[in-house]
Amino acid sequence: MLASPAEMRIRTIDVAGAGAAAIVLAYVFAYGYRYNVINRVGQRVKASNRAGDEDVWHFFHNARFHNAGSxxxxxxxxxxxxxxxxxxxxxxxxxxxxxxxxxxxxxxxxxxxxxxxxxxxxxxxxxxxxxxxxxxxxxxxxxxxx
Structure with a gap:
């Protein structure tokens, strides 16, 4: 049975939890986009050889600065x-x-x-x-x- 509008209320804890989850997810997705996580996983499992960067310029700089010992x-x-x-x-x-x-x-x-x-x-x-x-x-x- 559906709740009536009078019974529905927004709880502060729900809003705070959703906001915190959104912030964490935004950072996770930004990291994944910035470091081409999906394409790198594809490379590891031999499903793709695409770098995922916009061009070789990006690939060159991203690979150098984020590989150990570079x-x-x-x-x-x-x-x-x-x-x-x-x-x-x-x-x-x-x-x-x-x-x-x-x-x-x-x-x-x-x-x-x-x-x-x-x-x-x-x-x-x-x-x-x-x-x-x-x-x-x-x-x-x-x-x-x-």
Missing amino acids: SDWIIVRDHKVDLQYFGAVSHWSESGEERELILTDVTVFRNTDGVKLYDCETMYLCRDRDGITIEINPTEGGENGA
């Missing part, structure tokens, strides 16, 4: 201006026409002959998607031997 030190080769930047990735952009990176503890070299030009504490790079090459340096950082 280093955030990279070499960025800027083909247009013949420079290479050795530094630690602080931030990177979402997918788009331009690729944006913020590097810290940067050493800049000429790309053609490897001559060191200068050091920079923080550097913002914005290039077209086909204008740079990123290499992972096996050094854990601090040794600017590019």
Whole structure:
């Protein structure tokens, strides 16, 4: 038998419980989306080889920063201006026409002959998607031997 409107009431404990559950679930789903949990499970059980990221740019940065033992030190080769930047990735952009990176503890070299030009504490790079090459340096950082 259905309750009449007079018998129905909203209990504070129910609202608080639903709100708390919603917050927890929002974080769980955001984590699952951010780290492509569904696609990674599919890869583990050999059901898929799809990375799940928007493009390889996302896959590259997500995989490096969240795998044990990964280093955030990279070499960025800027083909247009013949420079290479050795530094630690602080931030990177979402997918788009331009690729944006913020590097810290940067050493800049000429790309053609490897001559060191200068050091920079923080550097913002914005290039077209086909204008740079990123290499992972096996050094854990601090040794600017590019």
